[in-house]
Amino acid sequence: MKSFRHRLLLTLLVWIGTMLTGLFMIVLQILQFYEGTEDNSNIWLVLFLAFAAALVFSGIVGSRIIDVHIKPIENATETAMELVKGNYRARASESNAQSSVGLSRTINVLARNLQEITAVRIMEQERLKTLIENMGSALIMIDRQGGISLVNKPFLEEFDLAPDHVMGKFYKELRIPIELESFIEDVFMTETHSRAQIEFMSGLTLKNLNVYGAPVIGEHQRWLGIVIVFHDITELKRLEQIRKDFVANVSHELRTPVTSIKGFSETLLDGAYKDTETLLSFLEIVHTESNRLEMLINDLLDLSRVEQSGFDVKAQPTDMKAVIKRAVEMIQPKLDEKSIRLKLDVRPATVFGDANRLIQVIMNLLINAVTYSSANTEINIRLFVKGEQAVIQVADQGIGIESSEIGRLFERFYRVDRARSRNSGGTGLGLSIVKHLIEAHHGKVEVDSEVGVGTTFTIYLPLAS
Template sequence: MNFLRHRLLTTLLVWIGMMLAGLFIVMLQLLPIYEDAEDKSDIWMLLFFSLVVALVLSAIVGSRVIGVAIKPIENATETAMELVKGNYVARASESNASNSIELSRTINVLARNLQEITAVRVMEQERLKTLIENMGSALIMIDKQGAVSLVNKPFLEEFELTPSVVMGKFYKEIQVPIEVENFIESVFMTETHSRVQIEFLSGLKLKNFNVYGAPVIGEHERWLGIVIVFQDITELKRLEQIRKDFVANVSHELRTPVTSIKGFSETLLDGAYKDTETLLSFLEIVHTESNRLEMLINDLLDLSKVEQSGFRVNAQPMNMEAVIKRAREMIQPKIDEKSIHLKLEIQPINVLGDANRLIQVMMNLLINAVTYSSNHTEITIRLFRKDNRAIIQVEDQGIGIESSEIERLFERFYRVDRARSRNSGGTGLGLSIVKHLIEAHHGQVEVDSTVGVGTTFTIYLPLAI
């Protein structure tokens, strides 16, 4: 551009010089005419004005030449420099000069194409970023030098890290469990696909992950690094273990009464029935075990029903005080058997619920309180209103529950004291049924317990409008 400007200026100066030379020659031709004149000032005045006119004309012509030939090229050059800087919105002005209009149009077409390509690239990057951040699985990408080049939010949250301590760091420098580090190193060294299940402690919790690692291959089969994806299967493992425990517990709970019934009936058939005292004793045991078997089957059927998707209760406005008193009457014999004092602190409150199901809930909670309470202790039932909910509390003075066991308290067949609950005839399904029935009422159930002091179950139910 500077070369072109100098070229035009040089041409202009040559043209001005030629113009002045011509003017000087004309004056020389006119000089003999005025040589006899006494006053030659007119000659110099004419020469001066001729020079001024020549300079003005030269300036006009030069400005026109520069405006037509230089300005469009300068504008095109400036636009090109803006494109180089990444400003794809810049456009060159399209003048009518035939020598530059094609250049300006071409640069503008290039600018529009670059702008469209950039917009598509930005959109694709945003889509990729959104996908990676919201994929639900933790992800980390490591380049061929072993430095972390990309992590998503689930990875940082899972391992309690921040981008500043991860990005650009060597993968052995980031604080992840040794099992995860070993897997990353294995994929990085072998440059092969790999899938494993990893189990490690995260604080006090045991975590399970399905981890997939793969090499990142670019153009021309160039190895660019590796990518590792973590899928949290802790909950799936927990549910699988619950299923296994359920099958094992059901088998055990069914086998015990069946074995007793079968054993005593075989003994009677072998001739023990001839002894009346033995016959009555064995029949009493068979009857007791049959009741236990029936209760277990009924609880299993109830639990299966309330766990079904779409289970609904027949919720209607009802008197919760009447429900509590009815449940107390039905388990009064068990209360009297252990000489337990049942204390009621009840306000008259109507709730939105299914009376039969809530009686079942209260009976299960009271039976649980009696089971784990010693003789001559006290059980307190409270009913009161707080905000827009009814609150029911069942408080005992029993053995209490370890804090580590409270999370599993509502699992099927889970028992705090297995020997005591089995001896009392419990099935281990009562609290699980309670939880599902309360949730079906759009309520909540909470547990607060201290070992050696007692346990309080708190139920929140919606009030009847």
């Protein structure tokens, strides 16, 4: 543009200078014809001065023409170059020259439209990015060459991956389960929609994923790659299994005493009642099974109440030391039956809780300790204050619990030793009730156990203010 400007200016100078020089020569020739007094030197001096004046005049006129007609075009061209570079904030100056005002205005309208389109595109990209990053499911997009073009945060967290180690890599280079890799390959090769549930081991944990895959189709039905979305349903699977186990266990636990009561009562009705010794023996069995059935129903009702949404305890300042002593008094006969020694190390602590429910918690923990402890062993109860919480520990010298079973310990009807707990008359619901009651008190319960050494249950409860 600058070279064009220079050429135009030079052309104007030569043209105007030539025209003025020719004009002055004609004037001088006319004067010389009439007067005949001028010599050649004076003529050439006048010509030189006329030519210089013509050059100055042509420069002024050319500069004015450039300012009016060329500069707006240069400014519009520079603005267009800025738009090409992506600077959509650039604007062309709108002069009064009729020849360029339309061009400048058109350039500015184009710039404003591009700026608005870019702002909308950026906003849509941010929305899409936010949606992908915060969706509950993990997502991975693979291009037609098998390279990873997009992943979200849940995918990276699921497999403990870093973004720098994922983007642009071939999908088979990722450290993902072989089951998921096979599913991706199947969708990639068939280019069809697919859905599946896959199961794999992640360390020591069995995980379940609900996976959905689909091809990505662009304009003119062009295949661009695939997208895989999956959701972790491990917890849902676990809850479903707990529900199935609960139904099966309830059926079994109810059927056992009912069968015993029905069988012995039918035997008595068939004539066994005539033998007094047999009658008393059978009635005692029926009574025992009735108590067992009643205890199971009561525990089921208790568990149903504490699991209901909105369940709340009647919390008030409660002497935890008195709660422990009352619970010990109520299970003392069970301790005496197995000659189990009870060691207390309780310090004064006032918690914010429901005394009756807390007695139920301590009793369940003590009954559980007695059930799984051998005769002539020891149970330790500690109560102390730590920070703004009261800490209660119930430690036994029982059979202990495998580390793999601790996670299921608070499930309904789950038993570490089924034979021993059934023989003791337990329902398998005590620890589940304990967990829900402690959570209703805004506390927590922890378990520490070693097989053959014993188990320690630790409860944390908020102190009364």
